[in-house]
Amino acid sequence: xxxxxxxxxxxxxxxxxxxxxxxxxxxxxxxxxxxxxxxxxxxxxxxxxxxxxxxxxxxxxxxxxxxxxxxxxxxxxxxxxxxxxxxxxxxxxxxxxxxxxxxxxxxxxxxxxxxxxxxxxxxxxxxxxxxxxxxxxxxxxxxxxxxxxxxxxxxxxxxxxxxxxxxxxxxxxxxxxxxxxxxxxxxxxxxxxxxxxxxxxxxxxxxxxxxxxxxxxxxxxxxxxxxxxxxxxxxxxxxxxxxxxxxxxxxxxxxxxxxxxxxxxxxxxxxxxxxxxxxxxxxxxxxxxxxxxxxxxxxxxxxxxxxxxxxxxxxxxxxxxxxxxxxxxxxxxxxxxxxxxxxxxxxxxxxxxxxxxxxxxxxxxxxxxxxxxxxxxxxxxxxxxxxxxxxxxxxxxxxxxxxxxxxxxxxxxxxxxxxxxxxxxxxxxxxxxxxxxxxxxxxxxxxxxxxxxxxxxxxxxxxxxxxxxxxxxxxxxxxxxxxxxxxxxxxxxxxxxx
Amino acid sequence: xxxxxxxxxxxxxxxxxxxxxxxxxxxxxxxxxxxxxxxxxxxxxxxxxxxxxxxxxxxxxxxxxxxxxxxxxxxxxxxxxxxxxxxxxxxxxxxxxxxxxxxxxxxxxxxxxxxxxxxxxxxxxxxxxxxxxxxxxxxxxxxxxxxxxxxxxxxxxxxxxxxxxxxxxxxxxxxxxxxxxxxxxxxxxxxxxxxxxxxxxxxxxxxxxxxxxxxxxxxxxxxxxxxxxxxxxxxxxxxxxxxxxxxxxxxxxxxxxxxxxxxxxxxxxxxxxxxxxxxxxxxxxxxxxxxxxxxxxxxxxxxxxxxxxxxxxxxxxxxxxxxxxxxxxxxx
Numbered sequence: 001x002x003x004x005x006x007x008x009x010x011x012x013x014x015x016x017x018x019x020x021x022x023x024x025x026x027x028x029x030x031x032x033x034x035x036x037x038x039x040x041x042x043x044x045x046x047x048x049x050x051x052x053x054x055x056x057x058x059x060x061x062x063x064x065x066x067x068x069x070x071x072x073x074x075x076x077x078x079x080x081x082x083x084x085x086x087x088x089x090x091x092x093x094x095x096x097x098x099x100x101x102x103x104x105x106x107x108x109x110x111x112x113x114x115x116x117x118x119x120x121x122x123x124x125x126x127x128x129x130x131x132x133x134x135x136x137x138x139x140x141x142x143x144x145x146x147x148x149x150x151x152x153x154x155x156x157x158x159x160x161x162x163x164x165x166x167x168x169x170x171x172x173x174x175x176x177x178x179x180x181x182x183x184x185x186x187x188x189x190x191x192x193x194x195x196x197x198x199x200x201x202x203x204x205x206x207x208x209x210x211x212x213x214x215x216x217x218x219x220x221x222x223x224x225x226x227x228x229x230x231x232x233x234x235x236x237x238x239x240x241x242x243x244x245x246x247x248x249x250x251x252x253x254x255x256x257x258x259x260x261x262x263x264x265x266x267x268x269x270x271x272x273x274x275x276x277x278x279x280x281x282x283x284x285x286x287x288x289x290x291x292x293x294x295x296x297x298x299x300x301x302x303x304x305x306x307x308x309x310x311x312x313x314x315x316x317x318x319x320x321x322x323x324x325x326x327x328x329x330x331x332x333x334x335x336x337x338x339x340x341x342x343x344x345x346x347x348x349x350x351x352x353x354x355x356x357x358x359x360x361x362x363x364x365x366x367x368x369x370x371x372x373x374x375x376x377x378x379x380x381x382x383x384x385x386x387x388x389x390x391x392x393x394x395x396x397x398x399x400x401x402x403x404x405x406x407x408x409x410x411x412x413x414x415x416x417x418x419x420x421x422x423x424x425x426x427x428x429x430x431x432x433x434x435x436x437x438x439x440x441x442x443x444x445x446x447x448x449x450x451x452x453x454x455x456x457x458x459x460x461x462x463x464x465x466x467x468x469x470x471x472x473x474x475x476x477x478x479x480x481x482x483x484x485x486x487x488x489x490x491x492x493x494x495x496x497x498x
Numbered sequence: 499x500x501x502x503x504x505x506x507x508x509x510x511x512x513x514x515x516x517x518x519x520x521x522x523x524x525x526x527x528x529x530x531x532x533x534x535x536x537x538x539x540x541x542x543x544x545x546x547x548x549x550x551x552x553x554x555x556x557x558x559x560x561x562x563x564x565x566x567x568x569x570x571x572x573x574x575x576x577x578x579x580x581x582x583x584x585x586x587x588x589x590x591x592x593x594x595x596x597x598x599x600x601x602x603x604x605x606x607x608x609x610x611x612x613x614x615x616x617x618x619x620x621x622x623x624x625x626x627x628x629x630x631x632x633x634x635x636x637x638x639x640x641x642x643x644x645x646x647x648x649x650x651x652x653x654x655x656x657x658x659x660x661x662x663x664x665x666x667x668x669x670x671x672x673x674x675x676x677x678x679x680x681x682x683x684x685x686x687x688x689x690x691x692x693x694x695x696x697x698x699x700x701x702x703x704x705x706x707x708x709x710x711x712x713x714x715x716x717x718x719x720x721x722x723x724x725x726x727x728x729x730x731x732x733x734x735x736x737x738x739x740x741x742x743x744x745x746x747x748x749x750x751x752x753x754x755x756x757x758x759x760x761x762x763x764x765x766x767x768x769x770x771x772x773x774x775x776x777x778x779x780x781x782x783x784x785x786x787x788x789x790x791x792x793x794x795x796x797x798x799x800x801x802x803x804x805x806x807x808x809x810x811x812x813x814x815x816x817x818x819x820x821x822x823x824x825x826x827x828x829x830x
Contacts, residue, residue: 086711089708090705090707090708090711090712091705092700092701092708092709093704093705093771094703094770094771094772095697095704099697103697103712104712106694107694107713107714108713111694112694112695113692113693113694114693114694114697141825
């Protein structure tokens with residue numbers, strides 16, 4: 001019988017005048033996987049930080065193992081067995097696996113000497129607990145994201161963890177890696193550990209969670225066993241509005257915008273062909289490293305293709321560099337918007353006009369008024385929540401920032417818009433907004449290409465699909481001939497032959 | 499097992515070692531004099547001071563910082579202490595090292611305060627301290643060079659571990675001062691590899707934020723590093739004074755670039771987090787051979803800076819290409 005490990009009652013947290021949490025109740029039992037869901041800015045991370053001791057609640061009571069914790073400090077939290085794995089894992093890329101795993105507990109025990117042998121033994125022991133196999137002497141910088149996460153988990157369970165909190169653990173993982181992670185979490189759960197996963201991806205939550213707590217605007221809107229939540233109730237609780245996924249079906253057209261013939265680049269992909277007709281939304285998918293992202297890179301000239309040909313509106317074009325791509329009005333929303341898609345410290349306006357700045361360069365000066373006008377036009381049109389066009393763009397939430405990246409490229413009046421992982425780290429509400437925007441653009445004649453591994457995103461938004469595997473393409477598949485489950489097995493390379 | 503050997507054969511250290519072996523063979527073939535044992539003695543003498551500075555620089559760079567103030571600190575503390583000793587008639591090796599060392603620690607404290615507390619970029623902070631120290635030397639201590647080192651201290655420069663007479667009848671003597679960098683190398687290895695403090699230096703060089711979460715006292719570690727660096731800078735300065743039998747306010751200025759180059763050629767990544775004591779030793783050795791022995795094969799002096807520059811560009815190029823390849827390589 002599972003007992004309550006952590007119980008929080010009536011938690012409030014104010015930052016200045018802002019009420020981040022309002023009267024939140026939250027309970028986690030031993031031996032359960034509890035999912036904490038909610039859109040960006042709903043108070044999830046604040047709640048986690050209170051549990052980890054990084055923040056103090058303004059009011060409310062916290063019980064751990066039935067005992068009230070008057071003042072939960074970070075050290076006290078760790079001593080009670082609470083471990084948080086942050087999104088960036090906070091591990092050392094320049095140290096070995098063994099050191100990373102053993103370091104924290106050695107520091108906690110106040111050790112002065114580095115005992116390499118003990119570190120190795122501990123690491124191997126921790127890895128065997130979760131069924132991971134890594135060379136303890138390898139440097140972490142050589143590990144994949146998923147294995148780095150394993151290292152972080154090993155390090156957390158080293159310290160006799162009773163409650164493991166994972167902050168958006170699946171953002172950077174492929175499907176296969178997610179299921180590996182879930183196997184491990186189930187193992188830990190079977191050993192009686194309480195696990196909290198912060199996530200807002202619906203499919204993943206249904207796969208793993210026992211219970212669910214949904215926060216919205218700092219309030220607990222629903223808690224309960226997963227089976228009490230239908231998908232529509234879940235989405236409704238998260239967003240406060242009804243969101244229905246509809247299959248995207250374009251109006252038939254024979255006007256070809258883009259044609260790609262046996263495109264290839266040594267070591268990345270080869271013999272990729274597809275056509276994009278007016279109104280089409282093409283999805284390119286596959287596992288990480290299958291060549292899906294590289295096709296986008298080739299079309300935008302980041303790593304140009306070496307063979308094959310590209311036709312834009314019937315004319316053959318050559319894309320050897322990013323300049324070539326922008327000359328042909330091809331826009332690219334990169335996978336990592338924070339480092340590649342945005343000038344984080346510059347204003348929303350600067351970011352919006354960044355790709356089309358020459359339009360506003362009149363008589364040797366920049367037409368600021370026009371730039372501002374255009375920015376506001378996009379903010380309205382694209383449904384971005386922003387109060388000031390001059391505010392730095394990093395003040396926007398992930399979803400809103402992503403909308404502005406799309407606006408930046410739409411402002412060049414693109415012929416083709418390529419989006420690599422357009423909704424990674426974006427909450428459900430904004431995600432649905434972004435999809436709606438993309439449909440509109442496709443409808444207006446922009447060739448939209450979505451590179452993604454989010455199944456339902458592909459299924460509901462693309463009418464054509466190219467599945468990549470090991471650099472080879474499946475050919476073009478029409479999504480309306482598939483069911484969502486068939487797509488899933490396609491993605492895992494199961495039935496590529498059929 | 500085989501993969502271990504393959505791994506060892508392609509480390510940064512191994513590549514520098516190959517270069518040293520190849521270069522030595524080339525010089526040795528053209529000029530047989532290089533093959534004599536006397537080369538070891540002359541090279542040791544040439545490397546002595548650089549090695550002391552390289553050890554401190556390596557630790558600073560591993561921690562994610564850089565220190566360009568050590569030549570100025572070395573000059574100030576050794577020159578000031580020497581003048582103190584001359585004016586008060588103090589003749590003690592211990593006094594020389596201890597007082598100069600203390601001054602070095604104070605300068606290091608200044609560096610640490612600016613870098614760890616004020617969070618200034620290390621390059622800017624140490625440039626500033628360097629300028630302050632050098633300016634103070636010239637403004638308050640004068641520019642005179644002293645060759646009247648106190649007798650007891652001066653004796654150390656005439657203390658030798660062993661001597662060797664070559665075929666031409668010239669006697670080479672191995673100075674006892676070589677023990678200082680050798681002991682330092684061992685201590686640095688033990689510190690960096692076998693203490694939590696040492697691993698903390700790597701940890702903050704890898705990810706400062708993660709180090710804080712893991713429970714390292716980042717600020718304390720940085721204070722430790724820069725204070726040790728200041729101390730070692732002074733040790734280098736004093737040793738240089740004794741070795742050269744001359745106290746000068748300026749002699750070491752400008753040596754920082756060559757030291758940083760030797761450290762980086764030895765496989766320490768300028769971005770922090772990676773570097774070994776052994777690699778540093780090899781880096782210093784390589785630069786020393788180029789600087790001192792190319793003349794033996796008839797390479798003109800002005801050409802040597804060209805070759806040193808080339809080695810720096812190639813050496814750092816290889817390190818950074820390797821780092822990039824690791825970043826892009828398929829992960830396990």
